[in-house]
Amino acid sequence: MRRSLVAAFALAALANLTWTAPAVAQEVRINGAGASFPFPLYSAWFRHYNRVTPGVRINYQSVGSxxxxxNLINRTVDFSASDAAMTDAEIEEVQGGVVVxxxxxxxIVLAYNLPGVSTLRLPRxxxxxxxxxxxxxxxxxRIVAANPDVTLPDRQITVVRRSDSSGTxxxxxxxxSAISESFRTNVGTGTSVSWPAQPNIVGAPRNDGVTAQVNQTPGAIGYIEYFFATQTNSPMALLENASGKFVxxxxxxxxxxxxxxxLSGDDLRIWVTDPSDPAAYPIATFTWMLFYRSHGNDRVAEALRNFVTWxxxxxxxxxxxxxxxxxxxVLVKRVLAEVPEIQ
Structure with missing residues (x-):
């Protein structure tokens, strides 16, 4: 009888017991979007960083600068990226401020599609x-004179340009615009410009879109990031630089x-518009990530500071x-000095 009572009390106690699992820290999920130019590198960075950093998951979408x-201005992302950095006016629109x-x-290379032409020189x-x-x-x-040993096709040039707003x-x-007054006057500079309304000038979105359009169009030429050309084995033109060298x-x-x-100024929006070194390829650029000075989520801000340091x-x-x-x-040191500003 006594054993029966003990068993009854034990069963009653178990019935009333609520088990609570040990507390586990919630994963920090971070979303970014922006430039397609650095997307291959950023993707590799985030894949690696997510593997070696438990509890942090960073996602990045290539949508154009x-x-x-x-998206940063509208605060629909935790960070962004741009090949054009940001203008003063854009920075002023961001609630909480920006760290660039x-x-x-x-x-940026000129990929072309000319079957049989493995080397192409394009004068400045x-x-x-x-x-x-x-x-x-x-x-x-002028193209023929710069390529005396090349048989160029007598065909129209199809120009492929970006159709989206693009830092590239x-x-x-x-x-x-820096090297041609005619281009500066007729087209100008911007993330989006008024390209001539000519049938031989066509648009495609993002770097991968321009790459695909060039590769499927004989006679085409387009501007893309170097990675996209190398990954698709696209021929790239040698360009005449400021010193008169084809590089x-x-x-x-x-x-x-x-x-x-x-690199002497305080601003990290640094441009190399027309390099003077005889060995320099003429179109090179830095590319930027954009962070909130005041994100509003301490865990996300801390994770982003750790990522930039890494x-x-x-x-x-x-x-x-x-x-x-x-x-x-010297630039790495300056970036690290700015990391604490991400809050």
């Missing part, structure tokens, strides 16, 4: 006019271009193998 800046940090650098006074619609055939005398477009048109893209030529950057100290080593240019050490 213009959309990325707008260069994260890596790269080159010609390639801006291709994109302003003033040079329209591959047999233009900003950097590219900034360079063309192709690559790690050495990109680093020579960045050596022309003025990207500067460890992530730069992944840049060159993906076709990007690691930041100069």
């Amino acid at each position: 213009g959309a990325g800046v707008r 940090l260069p994260m890596t650098a790269g080159e 006074d010609v390639y801006p006019l291709i994109f302003s619609g003033e040079v329209t055939r591959w047999t233009d005398p 477009t900003f950097v590219f048109t900034q360079h063309l 192709g893209p690559g790690a050495g030529a990109g680093q020579a271009a960045l050596a022309s950057a003025d 990207a500067m100290e460890d992530g730069q080593g992944m840049a060159e193998e993906l076709g990007y240019i690691p930041l100069p050490e």
Whole structure:
């Protein structure tokens, strides 16, 4: 009888017991969006960082620099990215302020589709006019003169440009405007510009879209980030630089271009519009991530500070193998000094 009573009391106690699992820290989920130019490197960074950092998951969408800046202003993301950094007016629109940090650098190349033409030289006074619609055939005398050993097809040039608001477009048109008065007057500089309304000038979204359009259109040429050209084996033109040398893209030529950057100012929105080094590829640029000075979520802000520190100290080593240019050490130190501003 006594055993029966004990058993009854035990069963009653178990019935009334509510088990509580040990507390587990909730995963920090961070969403970013923006430039397509650095997307291959950023994707590699985030995949690696997510693996080695338990409890943090960073996601990044390639939507273009213009959309990325707008998302930051609208506070629909935790961070953004832009090849055009941000203007003063855009920064003023962001509630809580912005920290603009260069994260890596790269080159914008002119990929072309000319079967049988493995080497193409484009003079400094010609390639801006291709994109302003003033040079329209591959047999233009100035192109022929620069390529005496090449048989160029007598066909129309199909120009492929970005159809979305793009930091790649900003950097590219900034360079063309710097070296060509005609381009500056007729097209200008911006993340979106008024391209000539000509049937041989067509648009495609993002770097991957322009790459695909060029590769499927014989006679086409378009501006894309170096990584996208190398991954698709797209031929890239040699461009005449400020010293009169025809130079192709690559790690050495990109680093020579960045050596022309003025890093002495306080602002980290730094441009290399027309590098002077004879070894420099002429179109190279830094690219930026954009963070809130006051995010509103301490855990997200802390995770982003930790990520930027990792990207500067460890992530730069992944840049060159993906076709990007690691930041100069002096710039890495300046970025690290700004990390505490992300709150």
